[in-house]
Amino acid sequence: MSALTLTLRALPPHSVDVSPLIPDRLAGLNKAAVENIVLGSLGLQVADLFAVNGDDAQQMIIRNSSDRLTHIGSGMTQGAITVEGGCGAYAGIGMRGGRIIVTGTAGPFAGSGMTAGGLEIRGDAGDFLGGALPGNKQGMRGGIIAVHGNAGDRAADRMRRGLILIAGDVGAYCGSRMLAGTILVSGSVGMMPGFALKRGTLLLARQPSELLATFQDNGEHALLFLELLDRELRRQNERFARFLPLGNSVRRYCGDLANGGTGEILVLI
Amino acid sequence: MIINGVAIDDTFAEAFGMRATRILITALDLKWAYHAARAATGFATSVIGCGCEAGIECELSADESPDGRPGVTVLLFAVSSKELAKQVERRVGQCVLTAPTSAVFSGIEGEPINLGKNLRFFGDGYQNSKVIGGRRYWRIPVMDGEFLCEETTGMVRAVGGGNVLVLARGTAEALAACEAAIAAMSKVRGAIMPFPGGVVRSGSKVGSKYKALTASTNDAYCPTLRGAVKSELSPDVGAVLEIVIDGLTESDVRNAMRAGIAAACKVGSAGGVLRISAGNYGGKLGQFHFRLHEIVK
Numbered sequence: 001m002s003a004l005t006l007t008l009r010a011l012p013p014h015s016v017d018v019s020p021l022i023p024d025r026l027a028g029l030n031k032a033a034v035e036n037i038v039l040g041s042l043g044l045q046v047a048d049l050f051a052v053n054g055d056d057a058q059q060m061i062i063r064n065s066s067d068r069l070t071h072i073g074s075g076m077t078q079g080a081i082t083v084e085g086g087c088g089a090y091a092g093i094g095m096r097g098g099r100i101i102v103t104g105t106a107g108p109f110a111g112s113g114m115t116a117g118g119l120e121i122r123g124d125a126g127d128f129l130g131g132a133l134p135g136n137k138q139g140m141r142g143g144i145i146a147v148h149g150n151a152g153d154r155a156a157d158r159m160r161r162g163l164i165l166i167a168g169d170v171g172a173y174c175g176s177r178m179l180a181g182t183i184l185v186s187g188s189v190g191m192m193p194g195f196a197l198k199r200g201t202l203l204l205a206r207q208p209s210e211l212l213a214t215f216q217d218n219g220e221h222a223l224l225f226l227e228l229l230d231r232e233l234r235r236q237n238e239r240f241a242r243f244l245p246l247g248n249s250v251r252r253y254c255g256d257l258a259n260g261g262t263g264e265i266l267v268l269i
Numbered sequence: 270m271i272i273n274g275v276a277i278d279d280t281f282a283e284a285f286g287m288r289a290t291r292i293l294i295t296a297l298d299l300k301w302a303y304h305a306a307r308a309a310t311g312f313a314t315s316v317i318g319c320g321c322e323a324g325i326e327c328e329l330s331a332d333e334s335p336d337g338r339p340g341v342t343v344l345l346f347a348v349s350s351k352e353l354a355k356q357v358e359r360r361v362g363q364c365v366l367t368a369p370t371s372a373v374f375s376g377i378e379g380e381p382i383n384l385g386k387n388l389r390f391f392g393d394g395y396q397n398s399k400v401i402g403g404r405r406y407w408r409i410p411v412m413d414g415e416f417l418c419e420e421t422t423g424m425v426r427a428v429g430g431g432n433v434l435v436l437a438r439g440t441a442e443a444l445a446a447c448e449a450a451i452a453a454m455s456k457v458r459g460a461i462m463p464f465p466g467g468v469v470r471s472g473s474k475v476g477s478k479y480k481a482l483t484a485s486t487n488d489a490y491c492p493t494l495r496g497a498v499k500s501e502l503s504p505d506v507g508a509v510l511e512i513v514i515d516g517l518t519e520s521d522v523r524n525a526m527r528a529g530i531a532a533a534c535k536v537g538s539a540g541g542v543l544r545i546s547a548g549n550y551g552g553k554l555g556q557f558h559f560r561l562h563e564i565v566k
Contacts, residue, residue, distance in 0.1 A: 142400075161400060182399065199397065224372055224417040225399050225408055227336045232402040262395060 003059040004034070006050040012068050015088055016040050016049065019071035023079025023098060026057035062087075067107055073100040076117070089126070092119040095143065108152065109133060114162070115142040120239065124149035127171070130164050130183075131157030138179065140164065146239065153190065156183045159200065163229075165243050175202045178263065182229070184243060197256040197263035203246075204267050215255030215265060222248050223266070270562055274538025275545055277561050282432045282526065283549035284557035287316075287346045288353045289427035289517055291376035292384065293329060294365055295340030302340045305368035309360045310343055314464045315513075317473075317484060321347040321356040322429060322515050324461030335374045336417070342376050344461045346429045346515045353424060354382040361418070362388050366409070372417040375404075377517075379423030385409075386420045428557050431514035431522035433529050434472070434490065434546040440508040442541025444468070447510045449536055450529035457528055459521030460514055472511045475550055487548070506543055519557055527564050534565075 004026060017040045026034055035047035046052065054061075058079040062072065065085035073081045074090065077097040086104030095114040101122070102110075108126035111119045112133055125147045130140035131154050138160040146165045153171035156164055159181045169187035176192075178200040186205045192212055194202050203226075226248040233240040250266040270277040294309070296302040306325050313323035323345040334340045345360070347353035365373045366388055375384060385407040389396040392409040398420070399406050405420040433450070437443035451467035454460065462468075477485035488494050489501040490509045502509070512529055516522035536542050547561055 180398070201397075201399075221414060223408075223415060224336050225401070225406060225415075228401045228406065228417075229399070231335070231337065235402070262397065264397075 001056040002054040003061050004052070004054045004057045005061040005063060006046070006052055008050055008062070008064040008066060008069070010049075011066055012044075012049055014042075015068050015070050016044060017071045018062075018069050019074035021046070021060070021062070022073055022076040022081070023057045023060060024075075024077055026060070027079075029057070031055070065102075065104065067105070070107070072102075073098070073119075076100075086123065091121075092117075092145075095119065105149070111140050111143070111145045111164075112136075113138070114140050114145075117143045119143070119145045121145070121147045121149070124168070125151040125155075125166075127152035127154050128157055129155040129166075130159050130162070131155065132159075132177075140181065144236075146243075148242070150187065156181065156200075159183070165233075165240065167242050175200065175263075175265075177259075178202075184246075186243060194256055194263060194265050196259045197265075198259050199263045201263070202265045203250075204265060207251075207267050208265070211253060211265065212256060214258040214261075215253040216257060216261075218252035218254050218264075220249065220251050220269060223250060223252075224248065226250070226266075270565070272534040272565065275534045275542050277530070277534075277565055278544060278546040279562055280547050281549055281552070281561065282430075282547035282559040283552060283555035284428050284430040284432075284522060284559065285348075285555045286557075287322075287348060287427045287429035287515065288350045288424055289344060289346045289429075289515070290353060290357060290379070290382065290422045290424050291326065291517070292343050292345070292357070292361070292422055293334060293340055293374040293376040294343060295329070295334045295336050295338040295372050295374070296368065297338065297370035299328065299339045299341075301368060301370050302338075305365045305371045306341045306343050308364035308368065310345075310463075311364070313345070313356075313360075314469070316346070316348050316352075316429070320352060321345050321360075322461070322463040322513075323356075323360070324463045324467075324515075326461055327455075327458060336372055338372075344459075344515065344517065346427055346461075346463075350380070350382065350424055357422065358383055358387060361385075362391075366391065366411070366416050366418070369413050374419045375422035377423040377425060379425040381421035382424045384420060384422040385418030388418060389420075425517060427515065427517050428519050428522050429515040430555065431516065431526055431557070431559055432548050433512045433514075433526055433533070434544075434548060435510050435512070435533050435542060436490075436502065436506045436544035436546060437509075438505060438507050438541040438543060442536075443508040443510045445540060446533040446536040446542045447512060449532040450512055453528040453532035454512070454514070454525045457521065457525040459518060460516040460525035462512055462514055462525075464513055467512055469511045469513055470509075472509070472548060475554075501546070503543075511548065522557070523559060523564055526559055526561075530561070530565055 070088035089107035105123035150168035172190035
């Protein structure tokens with residue numbers, strides 16, 4: 001068996017919701033059945049957009065991908081999707097397992113509402129990475145998102161559980177309204193990190209240029225859970241090597257005191 | 270059967286099904302891990318009066334432990350899942366949470382029972398949880414920083430009450446043989462010897478002349494009752510000591526018994542060891558029978 005490969009023939013004229021193209025849905029389908037799947041509300045079929053090759057739906061590849069392909073891997077529970085190139089909004093939204101690798105840049109709301117599995121973005125991520133959709137009470141609820149590049153504003157907005165790793169810089173309001181979970185930023189953070197943070201951890205490699213007045217300095221601490229996190233990342237895969245070692249010595253700021261104050265910003269020492 | 274002058278009785282140890290768990294206790298250094306573990310396994314010699322039987326299984330190096338610090342593993346055994354859960358929570362709460370620098374983790378897969386799930390409320394709302402690698406940990410603020418504990422530990426079916434009786438010319442000889450046996454048995458993973466120093470002198474029989482008691486002294490093995498009761502002791506036996514073994518599996522108990530008997534026999538008749546025997550209830554009460562001759566074969 002060879003990986004089920006969908007090669008984008010040409011740039012679509014508008015955004016296309018490709019959420020049906022997940023291993024769960026394509027498993028056991030022959031080439032003709034895959035080609036006949038309707039995408040979006042305008043009646044486009046897979047064959048209109050993609051050249052289909054291979055038959056192993058557990059190892060899918062989307063070639064020549066574009067930011068006009070949205071909802072890649074939406075709700076998937078198993079298998080792997082490798083996106084060669086960038087992708088549009090909502091990559092990995094609501095995913096419940098499996099793994100997505102985007103070799104390029106991902107649009108906004110990547111990993112929103114995901115509950116398990118792994119989303120790896122080797123380029124940059126847009127705004128609301130792992131964040132909540134408008135009107136939703138929670139963003140990411142489990143799993144791991146790893147971004148090799150930068151992330152936009154409002155990363156981890158209303159995040160409930162899980163781990164977000166960002167190797168580069170992140171925009172404003174990182175961890176805004178976060179409910180729980182952990183976000184690690186190896187680069188710099190924009191203005192107002194942890195705005196309205198309820199619980200959860202912002203783990204920063206660099207001291208933010210300024211913190212909200214509603215965060216209080218707790219002093220320097222050695223926190224044991226960081227050792228567990230470090231070991232878990234080491235155990236999982238060398239993919240996370242760029243984020244290691246974490247160390248466990250941090251300066252801790254508790255907050256947002258305007259929202260309960262049980263969250264924390266940890267700055268690695 | 271005679272080994273090094275020591276007679277091995279053609280009998281068997283009778284053991285029972287129990288529920289057990291393994292927890293890992295780590296600390297800044299081994300000394301403080303032992304302080305916590307010894308407290309948590311204190312007053313845990315027999316389910317008859319202690320609620321559970323517990324002991325330190327082995328040491329963990331920094332490389333082996335979940336948090337990169339040295340520690341020890343502890344096994345706890347109880348007669349029911351409910352009692353085990355109660356004992357684990359109570360002992361960890363009073364003896365591990367309280368010990369400086371300590372942390373506690375599950376050391377075995379099985380049906381989950383609470384470890385830190387309820388202890389977290391000690392944090393009075395300031396506790397935080399982290400899910401790492403699919404396991405939930407609680408961070409409870411305490412005066413030396415944070416107490417880190419896993420939410421649950423695994424409970425498994427286990428074997429309790431394996432035993433070896435060492436019959437010797439006198440107390441000193443019996444004790445020396447038991448110390449050698451315990452040293453060897455302590456190396457067996459998955460088994461503990463819950464009594465003080467691993468050795469018990471007050472072996473018991475089922476029942477008593479007093480209605481309130483369910484167990485009483487094992488008169489057949491008491492040297493001072495020879496002649497007064499139907500004794501199992503020949504005239505040259507001056508003291509009997511027992512080693513009780515609890516194991517996660519039947520094979521753990523068997524391996525520990527084998528190691529212990531071999532070590533006691535190595536002391537031999539020259540060291541005053543005369544017989545090795547085992548305690549049973551006629552084979553009608555316990556599911557597990559450990560025949561001595563099969564074990565030492």
